[in-house]
Amino acid sequence: MDLVLPLLHSLPADRVPACGETTSRPAASALRPYVVGYAGFRTVVDGHLRRRILPITVTTVIVDFAGPGSWITGPRSGHHVHELADWRYGVAIGLTPAGVSALLGVPLPELVGATVSPSTLLGRRAGELADRLGSAPDWPARFAVLDDLLATWLVTGRAVDDAATRAWWQLQRPGRTVGAVAGGLGIGRRGLELAFRRRIGMSPGTVARVARFQRAAHRLGRPGAALALATDHGYADQPHFSREVRALTGVTPGELFAFLQDLRRPAH
Template identity: 35%
Template sequence: MYVERVSRLGGAVVWTNTPCPASGAGRVLPDGCMDLLWHDGRLLVAGPDTRAHRTDGDDGAWAGVRFFPGTAPTFLGLPAYEVRDRRVELADLWPDARVRRLTARVEAAADPARGLEEAALALAADADPPDPLLLRVVTTLDAGRPVAATADELGLGVRQLHRRALTAFGYGPKTLARVLRLQRALTLARGGLPLAETAVQAGYADQPHLARDVRDLTGATPGELLGGG
């Protein structure tokens, strides 16, 4: 069973996932985020996904902190593109002593999710604040603005925006815009809006465009993702 709550770290979400006997395989959909994970006594980093990440459903309980898009590289001290489409042991990214300290913090907490949140708060306190310009990239693209217009509004060239996006988000602004549009569409559709209207409001040309993009990013049809098949 998947459960999430708003974190005390701004923009972040704390979550747990305990598989049910009949849960089976699942999909983690692209959302522009990175996560700090706890599984089987180990710390891992989930990089930004360009396609759905398939889960087995039988590998035990997980806990995580999902960071707001563009913030995790600042807190974790690594560019997002290094872990794009990957789940990586934190021990492969950080010095052993630092990983042991963070592991001890999680293990000392009442539960792993609370420990991860405390660890994330400590990481954020020790790091410089995320670049506010990059946070504006998220809000501007999520409002449906084209990449070139976004770059102009932020006073950047398109190539400069692309370079900065790779570090912050793991991929370029065009991919980020597609991922954010996917999430907008799923939110609208899960709220009961018909798919034809969802496509228009989310920024697709039409419903077939929505269906193609959803399948490309997730490997499933809108109906399958919404529980209809």
């Protein structure tokens, strides 16, 4: 049930040379029904940095262990610019629909498009998480802390393995249409739409659209990547890809490509 990592939560809204570093790792195998994985980040510019928050299908827990920038952001289908993005040095944790139930204990539709403080949903655990991550010596140690700590927090009885959850996973992968996924689950397209409204808070078509963008963005961030990859990810042609990138991010494919190439460097 793996997703392509790293998922793209946000980008600098302005082009700043050498503005940051990232590294990522999938969660431990036992956690993957609930936790997609982890991304370590560090911002190395002075002053405040505006960020462009992008569409994503997972809930993201941002833990900033060097400042006040810890947040939980829900899945979303649109983009916006965060003028005072104060997360600087920390870890982002990607949660699946089952992970939101098992770790946060809230219905996923309540988080769609929302931004909340971790303490609101995690209580004292938010401080414990930041303290333990901040005291770990390096990224592998921090990711190991997350594997251990999140495993102890799981309340698996809260997680629901229903048709919407199974369809959500299938729609993260290339070549899956909403109709085919619904048919494979034996519930019909209208039934899947209703299940997503209750369980996910986004339509299956929107989830598929955002997942397709995330797969394309991952490819664009690879070393040696090229822009001419539209049909590899289910876009009809390059103009279709260009329209989708503009609609979902507010920037051109060329601008997105430049930002992604800037960011894909290992953190130390």
